[in-house]
Amino acid sequence: MVQYLEWIENTWFGIWVRESGSIWSYPMIITLHSYGMAMLVGVSAVIDLRLLGFASRVPLASLRRLFLLIRIGFWISLASGIALTIGDAATMLISPIFYIKMLFVVLALVTVRVTERNVFGRPALGADVLPTHARALALSSLVFWLGSITAGRLTAYLGPAAALKGLH
Amino acid sequence: MATLIAFSKWLETTNVSWAVRGGMPWIWPACETLHFIGLCLLVGVIGVMDLRLMGRLKGIPIGPLEHLVPWAVAGFVINVITGLLFYVGAPGQYYGNSMFWAKMAFIALAGINVLVFNLSGISRVVDMLGPEADTPWSAKLIGATSLFLWAGVIFFGRMLPFIGGAF
Helix, strand or coil: CHHHHHHHHCCHHHHHHHHCCCCCCHHHHHHHHHHHHHHHHHHHHHHHHHHCCCCCCCCHHHHCCHHHHHHHHHHHHHHHHHHHHHHCHHHHCCCHHHHHHHHHHHHHHHHHHHHHHHHCCCHHHHHCCCCCCHHHHHHHHHHHHHHHHHHHHHHCCCHHHHHHCCCC | CHHHHHHHHHHHCCHHHHHHHHHCCCHHHHHHHHHHHHHHHHHHHHHHHHHHHCCCCCCCCHHHHHHHHHHHHHHHHHHHHHHHHHHHHCCHHHHCCHHHHHHHHHHHHHHHHHHHHHHCCHHHHHHCCCCCCCCCHHHHHHHHHHHHHHHHHHHHHHHHHHHCCCC
16 A cells, blocks of 8 residues: 555656656645635635625625636645645555545535535525525535645645655 | 844744744644635635626625625734734744745735725725626726735745745
């Protein structure tokens, strides 16, 4: 298992991500990961805040288009996240913190998807009446995203890529 | 600059600096986590506002959407506090770092952009716009400028360790 992970991070791509020293490798990929996070989590939070009753004069149906932004943020995060994981495979894929992050991310994504279907997918959306579980979904989404960010930050303290940033 | 360096050297001798720098090892990661949460709140809410000002997402009425701005302000305040703590903890990795000054300059420009938006009367004009109404070119410019500046703030912040040698 460990040999397999080491093989992944020592492919030309893994080495390029981690060791090329190019601004276009690790630094740019992690910047993209931040942009993806801001779109995915930030725009999810806008929807959650509205479902929790803030800015209640914003029509719900007008927020439907925001799910497209969330989707774009998701794909940017996923693509950059896979690249970062390849560069650090032998560290990340044996780290409990990494799997805790993934668990939170999956829970958050499922919550966002259920919100899109059950709250925003109803024909009655125009009437602006929320189903009773909309608030629970919004709160869960916020909590799961907070968990994802917290665990995600902690992965930055692990492995050889962390040493790139002067952390030990 | 000499004054700032002298002040920074003094900061480094304080107990708070020691604690943030690693004397209490959980403080730095906790501040980073809060800094990212603040980023999401700030850029999420302001980014949606910016897109609407740019004439996208037309279904959303701008006046009601502005009720979310206090959340963006909360995110900004979280980031100013945690950002100050980073500086107090390790001033040496910031005051000589070009990425740090670029980030600060972009934050200042974003602040000026908000002032222009509010003081020029553009904000009053767009507040009145209903759903589906297009925005004037001045509002589009304000929105695009804001989006560009915050994207730059994230970029420069991310480059702090790689170009400027911060951790």
